Amino acid sequence: MVTGDANYIKKFNRDIILQKIIEHGFISRADLSKITGLNKATISVQVTDLLAEELIYETEQEHTTIGRRPILLSLNPKAGYVLGVDLDYKQIQYTLADLLGNPVMTDMINLETDNYEEIIQLLIQQIKNYQMKCPESRYGLVNIVIGIHGTINKDTNSILFVPKYQWSNKQIKNDLQKDIKIPIVIENNANLSTYAERVFYHYNCDNLITLMISSGIGAGIMIDGKLQRGYHGYAGEFGHMIIAPEGEQCPCGNKGCWELYSSESILIKKIEEDQQRSISYEDIQQLIDDQHQKTLNHFNHFINFLSIGINNIINIFNPDIFVLTSKLLSIYPDSVNEIEEKLQSSVSQYGKIVLSNLDNHSCVMGACAVAIQNFLDVPELILTPPEI
Template identity: 35%
Template sequence: MAIKKTGDLTLVKKMNTAIVLEAVLRHAPLSRAQISERTGLNKATVSSLVQDLIDRHLVLDIGPGESSGGRKPFLLLFHARAGYAIGIDLGVNYIRGILTDLEGAVVLERELTIDNHEAAIVLPKLMDCIEELRTSMPASPYGLVGIGIGVPGIVNGEGTILFAPNLSWPQVPLRAMIEERFGVPATIDNEANAGAQGEQKYGAGRGIANQIYVSVGIGIGTGIILNKELYKGAAGFSGELGHLSVMADGTPCRCGNRGCWELYASENALLEQAEPLGYTDLDALIGAAEQGDEHVIALFHRIGEWIGTGIANIVNVFNPNVVIIGNRMRRAEPWIRDAVAATVGSRALAYHREQFRLLYAEQGDRSAVRGAAHYAISAFLAKMKDS
C-alpha cells in the first residue's frame, strides 16, 4: 500500500482546518458534533482540529449548552477579540477611521474634516488617524492584523493610487507607505468597491447576488457585485460610472471628459447650486430641508432626478437585483427618494424594472469604512485558514 507523502497530509490538514474554522465563523455557537455533521469530517478529526484552533486563540470553548438527551455539548465560538483591524474611508473632504474586532464589530471610530487636498497635508493626517486607532487598541493575541483603506480614485494591484481626480493627487504608493509605517498587511481599493463590500457583508446587500453600490459624495463612484463577487474589470479599474457621459457638450470634468454624471448628481453639484442660497455644506442643507425650506427641498429634488438618471442607465446596462445609494448623500434620502424613484421608473426599461429594487445603504455613510476593515479581516482569516 502506498504511503501518503507528508506534504499531502499537511495539505489535507490545512483544508480541513479551513473547513472547521469556516463552520464556526458561519454557524457558531455550535458543538464539535454539530461541526462533524455539517462538514462530514469524523468526530476525532474535528476534535483535533478544534483543539488546534483553540490553542491558536481563534476559537473559544464557552462551556456546555442545552442537552437534547445525554451529556450537554460544549459549544464553540469564534474568538472575535483575538485581533483587530483598522478600516479607513479616505474621502475628498473627510477621513473616517474605525477599529473593529475580527467579526467586523466597531470598537472605536474617528472622523476628521479635510479642507486642503494636497497629499503632503492629507497623508500625515491619515497616518495620525491610523496611529490613534492603533494606540487605543485593546490587548489581544494577534494585535493589529491589517489595515484596509478605501480611496476616491483608481488603484492598481500594488495598492498605488493612480488617478484621484477630485483630490488632484499624483501617483501615490499608498499600500507600500502604510505597510512600511505600521508593519502589517494593507489593502487599498476604490472607496465605492469598499462600500459595496460593506453593504454586502453588513448592510442592505446581504444575500443579494447582483447589486450595484452607488457612492454619492463629492464625486460619484460605483461598486459592482455580480453573482456575489466584486467585479473589477480586465485591469481592475471598473466602477467609474460617475464618469458616464450624460451631457455630450456638458461641463468639463477633472477627469478630462465633459458632461460626466457626477458633475450633475453629486454632493459637489448640490453645493454649487446651493451657494447662491448661502449654504456651503451638506449638513446645513439637510437642516434647512428639515425646517421646510422650499428652495433647498427643490434643490434636493433636482439632484435626485440627476441621480435617478444615472441609476436608470446602470439598471439598463447591468439588470441588477438592487442598486444601493450610499455615502454622504444617503443622509438626504427623505428629500431625494421620490425624485430618484420616479426618474428610474420613467427611464429604466420596463423588463429591467420587474425584479429591481432601489435601496439606501443600511450603514449610511459608513459602508466604505466597514468594507475597508472587512478587507483586512478577510486577508487575515485567509492566512489563518492556510496555516
C-alpha cells in the same frame, strides 16, 4: 471531495471550519461535522489548534434537560483588531473593529491639505496611534485596509488616479509600508462598500451594485458573487459617465460627467449658495422639514439626474439589488420611490433598489470586513450588522 497534499487539505478544512463557526455564531463540534461533512476526528484536531491560537473559545450551553451540557464554539472577537480607513476628499474616516466587525473606535479627521506626501505622513501617524490604542489582545492590530475615492491598480497596491486630489500613479502601499509593518491593502471605496453590503446584509445576493454618492459618484459591481475591477481596475467609475455632452468641465478632463450634476457635494454647494452660509446635514434636514421650496427644487434636480445614471447602470448590469449609499437620500422623504417613478423603461429590469443602512460608514466597514477576511483567511464572510 477535495484532494491534494496534506498541508493543503489541512488548511482547506481549517478555513471551512472557521468560516462556519463565524457564520453560526455558536456551534457544537457535532453540528460542525454535519454541516462540513468532515469526520469528528478532523473536527477535533482543527478545533484544538484554533483554541490554542485563541481564535475561538468554548462555552457551555445552558439548558434544563438532564445530561451533559453541550459545548459550543465561537470566534474570539478580541483575539485581534483591524483598521478600516476611508480616505475621502478633505477628510479621513477611521474605524478600529474587532474580528466580528464590531466598531471599537471611530474618528473623522478633517484635512487642511491635499498634498500627497503630507497626507501620507498623517496616515502613518494616525495608524501608529491606533496601534498604540489597540486593546490588549493576542495578535494586536492585524490588518489595515484603506478605501480610495478613485481608481486603483488591479494589484491593489497603487493609485492610478484620484480626480478630487489630482493624484496620478502613486505607490501608496509602498509609501505607507516604509513605516508601517502591518499588512496593508488599498481598495476602491465603492468596492469596499459593496463588500460591506454583501457581508453584513445581502449575503444571499450574487448580483449586487452599490452606488456611492458623496464628494463624487462611484459604484462597486458584484456579478456572480465576484467584485468586478475591469482590465486596469477602472470598473465602476460611473461618476465620469457623460450625461450632458458639452456640459460642465470635470477635473477628469471630460465635460458633462454625471457627478457634476448628482454628487452630494454639488447639491450641498447649491443649497449653501442659496443660504449664503455653510450648512450641515442637520441644517438640510431642517430645510426639508420646513418645506423650503428652493431646497426642494435642488433635490428634484439632483434626483432627476441621479435617475438618468441609475437607469443606464441597470440597463447594463441587470442587478438583483441596487444599493444607494447617500446621507442626503437617507434624509429626503421617499427618495427611493421618487427615483423608481422615473425608471419607466420597459427594458430596465432589476430586483430592488434600497438605501444603505451603513450610510457614510459603508466604506470603512467594508474595509474592516476585508481586513478580517484577509487575517482569518476564510473563503467567505458573513457578519452581524454593526451598531453604528
